[in-house]
Amino acid sequence: xxxxxxxxxxLAALADAAATWRGFxxxxxxxxxxxxxxVIGPLAAMTGEATTAAQESLASLRGLLESRAMRxxxxxxxxxxxxDGLTPLQRDLRTLLLQADAERLTVGExxxxxxxxxxxxxxxxxxxxxxxxxxxxxxxxxxVAAVTDITPERIGVVGVxxxxxxxxxRDDAHENGIxxxxxxxxxxxxxxxxxxxxxxLGLSGQRAFLLAYPEEAGAMDGLPTGVRDxxxxxxxxxxxxxxxxRDAAADMLAKxxxxxxxxxxxxxxxxxxxxxxxxxxxxxxxxxxxxxxARAANTGIYVPGMTTDLPSxxxxxxxxDRTVAMYNATDKFTDAxxxxxxxxxxxxxxxxxxxxxxxxxxxxxxxAANAGTPGLDRFINTLxxxxxxxxxxxxxxxAHSYGSTLTGIADSTEDGLAVDDILFVGSPGVEVxxxxxxxxxxxxxxxxxxxxxxxxxxxNHGTDPAGEDxxxxxxxxxxxxxxxxxxxxxxxxxxxxxxxxxHPEKTTRTDPRNEFLGMVVE
Amino acid sequence: xxxxVDLPALHATADAAEDLAGTLTxxxxxxxxxxxxxxxxxxxxxxxxxxxxxVAVIWLPDQESARARLRAISGALRDTANAYALTDAANAxxxxx
Numbered sequence: 242x243x244x245x246x247x248x249x250x251x252l253a254a255l256a257d258a259a260a261t262w263r264g265f266x267x268x269x270x271x272x273x274x275x276x277x278x279x280v281i282g283p284l285a286a287m288t289g290e291a292t293t294a295a296q297e298s299l300a301s302l303r304g305l306l307e308s309r310a311m312r313x314x315x316x317x318x319x320x321x322x323x324x325d326g327l328t329p330l331q332r333d334l335r336t337l338l339l340q341a342d343a344e345r346l347t348v349g350e351x352x353x354x355x356x357x358x359x360x361x362x363x364x365x366x367x368x369x370x371x372x373x374x375x376x377x378x379x380x381x382x383x384x385v386a387a388v389t390d391i392t393p394e395r396i397g398v399v400g401v402x403x404x405x406x407x408x409x410x411r412d413d414a415h416e417n418g419i420x421x422x423x424x425x426x427x428x429x430x431x432x433x434x435x436x437x438x439x440x441x442l443g444l445s446g447q448r449a450f451l452l453a454y455p456e457e458a459g460a461m462d463g464l465p466t467g468v469r470d471x472x473x474x475x476x477x478x479x480x481x482x483x484x485x486x487r488d489a490a491a492d493m494l495a496k497x498x499x500x501x502x503x504x505x506x507x508x509x510x511x512x513x514x515x516x517x518x519x520x521x522x523x524x525x526x527x528x529x530x531x532x533x534x535a536r537a538a539n540t541g542i543y544v545p546g547m548t549t550d551l552p553s554x555x556x557x558x559x560x561x562d563r564t565v566a567m568y569n570a571t572d573k574f575t576d577a578x579x580x581x582x583x584x585x586x587x588x589x590x591x592x593x594x595x596x597x598x599x600x601x602x603x604x605x606x607x608x609a610a611n612a613g614t615p616g617l618d619r620f621i622n623t624l625x626x627x628x629x630x631x632x633x634x635x636x637x638x639x640a641h642s643y644g645s646t647l648t649g650i651a652d653s654t655e656d657g658l659a660v661d662d663i664l665f666v667g668s669p670g671v672e673v674x675x676x677x678x679x680x681x682x683x684x685x686x687x688x689x690x691x692x693x694x695x696x697x698x699x700x701n702h703g704t705d706p707a708g709e710d711x712x713x714x715x716x717x718x719x720x721x722x723x724x725x726x727x728x729x730x731x732x733x734x735x736x737x738x739x740x741x742x743x744h745p746e747k748t749t750r751t752d753p754r755n756e757f758l759g760m761v762v763e
Numbered sequence: 764x765x766x767x768v769d770l771p772a773l774h775a776t777a778d779a780a781e782d783l784a785g786t787l788t789x790x791x792x793x794x795x796x797x798x799x800x801x802x803x804x805x806x807x808x809x810x811x812x813x814x815x816x817x818v819a820v821i822w823l824p825d826q827e828s829a830r831a832r833l834r835a836i837s838g839a840l841r842d843t844a845n846a847y848a849l850t851d852a853a854n855a856x857x858x859x860x
Contacts, residue, residue, distance in 0.1 A: 246807050254804035258811070261797030268790035272783045279779035280836070283772055295836045302832050309825065316814070323810070384810040388817065 255324035435463030538577035546642025570738025587613025670702030
């Protein structure tokens with residue numbers, strides 16, 4: 242580094258270059274953000290080989306844009322760091338030169354300072370200048386290395402699709418956390434604090450965090466629904482590549498993507514995803530929504546029962562289809578925005594093994610329900626805390642089978658659940674004997690129990706909620722068995738929709754059961 | 764109609780892909796200009812020159828690849844829309860079908 246180059250450098254050019262790279266990154270993020278709604282979504286409504294190829298190409302393109310944008314940000318960081326490092330060095334150098342001049346010393350272009358009347362070389366000044374120039378040279382060399390290192394070809398991802406590319410980028414981001422300046426949240430933030438932190442990041446900071454820490458972003462209460470969906474879909478795609486139940490994970494992604502062409506208020510969002518372990522032990526944890534609960538005037542939370550897992554989510558008439566059915570049923574009763582959440586934030590008991598004595602033990606036990614109640618309570622509190630204040634909010638839990646046991650425990654202990662209505666469907670009991678024992682209040686407790694739903698007669702978790710003694714509002718059902726309540730256009734489903742839409746006056750009611758029929762599963 | 768195809772949607776999607784390709788073109792142009800300006804304003808410095816060289820040989824071609832994908836999709840959508848429109852016209856005139 243020679244003296245004149247540092248002394249005369251237009252260092253503001255470095256700040257401008259940083260802004261150029263930052264702007265470039267923002268443009269790439271904007272295109273990446275626009276693709277789902279403007280191109281990928283509309284294409285999803287079309288079929289054919291060419292459309293499939295286009296979809297694959299666009300998925301790959303998004304990965305490309307994201308990795309390039311992150312690297313462009315890193316370039317901006319390099320230029321900023323060099324600017325910040327060189328500016329004080331240049332200032333110190335200029336100050337030294339002024340002082341030397343004031344003392345009538347001569348500074349050569351090689352940085353050697355002489356004072357002819359006193360001594361041939363003025364070592365103090367010379368050494369100071371040499372030190373400054375040496376530091377500047379080190380900075381310059383590291384900048385050259387960084388600029389070369391950050392280029393896209395170094396990660397070799399051009400045109401590569403999928404998780405491998407993403408993992409490369411993420412791992413690289415982790416390794417270069419400081420240089421890439423990926424923002425980090427504080428530990429222990431509340432959902433409201435997390436929301437404010439996120440809003441303060443700006444687009445580029447948000448994208449960097451999302452790309453570098455998708456697991457964290459996907460699980461962070463308080464982040465926007467769309468952001469969590471994006472992060473969790475990355476996590477799901479990774480699970481499709483390397484997980485324990487890849488086919489089921491792929492089926493789930495297909496279900497979610499089947500609504501990507503719809504407007505945002507009707508799309509599917511993956512709010513939380515924890516992949517299953519080996520042999521589905523533990524089962525996956527899934528929270529998915531049709532519509533955005535943060536903006537919905539009516540939000541339903543469907544708590545499913547025993548045997549619910551990753552495969553059953555996507556099965557015909559499974560968790561996803563039921564959630565869509567309830568969303569559509571609600572939508573019929575209201576013009577306001579609706580959200581219907583599938584909440585599998587707990588590990589329900591698996592299917593009983595009928596060949597084994599005591600096969601019903603798991604379903605008889607409250608263990609899984611007790612373990613799940615804090616999660617449901619926390620999820621509902623988060624929904625309320627992050628709901629758009631300008632929109633009224635009515636929240637209902639629709640709890641099926643063993644899910645009703647969990648919900649009953651959750652709403653009868655501590656301060657209960659922060660919801661307006663609870664609807665028990667096919668319930669084997671909710672561990673309280675009277676609807677008045679629930680915090681939501683008896684007038685807001687609703688029950689659907691089909692006459693031929695054997696499980697609803699079990700009573701193995703307490704008083705029959707459809708019975709006279711319990712004191713809930715029983716709704717008419719016209720569907721068969723324990724799993725038929727979601728049949729399209731049925732009275733059972735329409736009644737759910739009316740409760741979810743906060744129109745109880747539009748339900749069809751029936752009298753509570755006045756006897757225990759004592760049906761037993763052999 | 765012989766086919767049930769939403770032609771306006773096809774055109775709108777093609778327009779969107781072309782529009783986004785245009786955004787990338789403009790972004791690449793600004794980047795190219797910015798790195799050239801940096802090299803001009805800091806003559807004799809190593810990394811502005813390195814940066815400019817790498818933008819020319821890696822970053823810009825890389826962006827061109829992204830733009831090309833969007834344009835290919837846009838073109839394919841327009842071709843599809845035109846083919847359907849022609850088929851419909853022929854069908855209406857009693858030529859096809």
